Every structure is written in structure tokens, then in C-alpha cells.
Amino acid sequence: xxxxxxxxxxxxxxxxxxxxxxxxxxxxxxxxxxxxxxxxxxxxxxxxxxxxxxxxxxxxxxxxxxxxxxxxxxxxxxxxxxxxxxxxxxxxxxxxxxxxxxxxxxxxxxxxxxxxxxxxxxxxxxxxxxxxxxxxxxxxxxxxxxxxxxxxxxxxxxxxxxxxxxxxxxxxxxxxxxxxxxxxxx
Ligand code: ZN
Numbered sequence: 343x344x345x346x347x348x349x350x351x352x353x354x355x356x357x358x359x360x361x362x363x364x365x366x367x368x369x370x371x372x373x374x375x376x377x378x379x380x381x382x383x384x385x386x387x388x389x390x391x392x393x394x395x396x397x398x399x400x401x402x403x404x405x406x407x408x409x410x411x412x413x414x415x416x417x418x419x420x421x422x423x424x425x426x427x428x429x430x431x432x433x434x435x436x437x438x439x440x441x442x443x444x445x446x447x448x449x450x451x452x453x454x455x456x457x458x459x460x461x462x463x464x465x466x467x468x469x470x471x472x473x474x475x476x477x478x479x480x481x482x483x484x485x486x487x488x489x490x491x492x493x494x495x496x497x498x499x500x501x502x503x504x505x506x507x508x509x510x511x512x513x514x515x516x517x518x519x520x521x522x523x524x525x526x527x528x
Pocket of ligand 1 (some may be wrong): 429472
């Protein structure tokens, strides 16, 4: 299975909590492969299964030139916070200052059903939090300050892609401007 269309904000699947993976089978490994391929093509730094219309607790990342994936994650967050801008592949071109924990210890499983622990700080910690939020139907705009969220909603309403999301997930391909790839979406 190849690259999948990425669901845009407005698609109900993005605000629906995903369900835990039960079967660690070939289908799951295909899903991880599809997510990885779709993320690299975008290009993005992370991608969660609901972003390609699959409501399962699975996500992938590409941080510091290392690919990873995690299934049925649970996170322990540091009290120390980090600052920085964040974007999301389901919100083309948007980037906002998004507070996150500085360090994360994530527990879950790999695609072969083996328990794994992923420890990350800074960008990896940010990605693990962003993607786990996706599995709970939470979007990065939900994490913004009240003023930024208002500004973000205005930017969304004025964007070329707003209103193009459909229940069927037939989103048009969105061309993002070259500068955007500097700060890849998640
Ligand atoms: Zn995202």
C-alpha cells in the first residue's frame, strides 16, 4: 500500500479518539509502512494513524534522521516545559508557539508486539506528545494560548484548504511553500 491522502482539519476522524491495537499482524505492519511512507513524502516529522483515516493507536516519526513508530503509547511527561513552534500535516502552513513538556518517557509496543520504551527530549518529546494527542482526538490548536488559538482559527478560515476536508477523506493535494519544510509538520 502506497502513500495515503492526509486528512485535513475539519475531518471528523481527527477529533475522534482512536482505539487500541489488539492484533499485531501483517495488516498492522502494512499500516506502519504506509504511515512512514506518507510522512516521508509530505514531508513531515511525524504522522498518526487517524491522519490517514485509520482510528488506531499507532504513530510514526522521523526526528534527527531516525525513524520510529509506537503502538498503544502511554506517556510520562517532565514538569519542565519547552517553548517552540509546532505545525501539523493536517493544518497545512500553520505554525504556532505550542508549550510542551521538555522530556517524555513513552511506553508502548513495536509492530511485532514487543514492549518498548522511547525516551525523548526537545523535538522528539514534542513529536511524541503531538502524536499521542492525535490518538486522543486532540489537535495542536487545542494546546495554544487563547489568543493564538483565535488567531489560528482565523488563519484556518482564510486558508485555501479550509472546507476541503470531507468525510470520505478525499482531500486535494496541498502544495506547501518551500520555506515550510524548514519546520516540518507532525
Ligand atoms: Zn499533527
